[in-house]
Amino acid sequence: xxxxxxxLLSGGAPAQDAAPGHSFAELQVAAAALLVEAAxxxxxxxxxxxxxxxxxxxxxxxxxxxxxxxxxxxxGDKVANSSQLYSFTRVVKDNFDHAERVELMEMLWExxxxxxxxxxxxxxxxxxxxxLIYVPDRESGxxxxxxxxxxxxDG
Numbered sequence: 001x002x003x004x005x006x007x008l009l010s011g012g013a014p015a016q017d018a019a020p021g022h023s024f025a026e027l028q029v030a031a032a033a034l035l036v037e038a039a040x041x042x043x044x045x046x047x048x049x050x051x052x053x054x055x056x057x058x059x060x061x062x063x064x065x066x067x068x069x070x071x072x073x074x075x076g077d078k079v080a081n082s083s084q085l086y087s088f089t090r091v092v093k094d095n096f097d098h099a100e101r102v103e104l105m106e107m108l109w110e111x112x113x114x115x116x117x118x119x120x121x122x123x124x125x126x127x128x129x130x131x132l133i134y135v136p137d138r139e140s141g142x143x144x145x146x147x148x149x150x151x152x153x154d155g
Contacts, residue, residue: 028061030091031104032075034129037085038111042119052114056107085125089132101133105140109147116153 035056039049050072058068082088092104108129112122130140148154 027091027095028057028071029075029078030088031060031096031107032057032071033078033082033088034085034092034104035107035111036072036075036079037088038108038122038125038129039114040079041112041122041125042115044115046115048114048116049111052111056110060103060107085128086132089129093133096133098134101135102139102143104133105130105135106143106147109140109144110151113147113151113153 032053035053036045039045039053053072054065054068057063057071058065061068061071063071078088092101096104105126108126112118112126126140126144127137130137135143
């Protein structure tokens with residue numbers, strides 16, 4: 001798994017479990033990159049957000065701790081070297097079904113609330129991502145409520 005993820009950085013071949021047009025590892029990187037983008041939006045990417053992303057990608061993609069940390073590192077590099085969100089959201093929109101996109105929105109809400117507060121830039125990012133991956137406002141709001149409930153926060 002780690003080798004498949006790392007192969008993305010060197011332009012390696014798609015994994016055998018590839019979705020049409022994108023390898024499974026590319027889908028993981030795109031999703032994780034959106035989580036990293038959400039964590040960095042308030043210019044305070046702390047340990048709470050880092051831990052939340054690792055826990056979320058471990059559960060969602062059935063990764064080990066080391067694989068999740070590697071994915072986080074790769075996603076961070078991709079975000080640092082990309083000037084736009086569109087490339088990540090396009091991969092998600094084109095390859096995740098509707099339920100998976102809603103699940104990703106819930107994961108994103110968990111990351112932005114991991115520090116206990118929603119910054120206005122994070123709220124703006126969430127609206128943009130929801131629109132780009134075709135998740136209606138109502139469903140994004142429901143995902144937000146579920147995330148707040150999981151985190152034990154009032155919404």
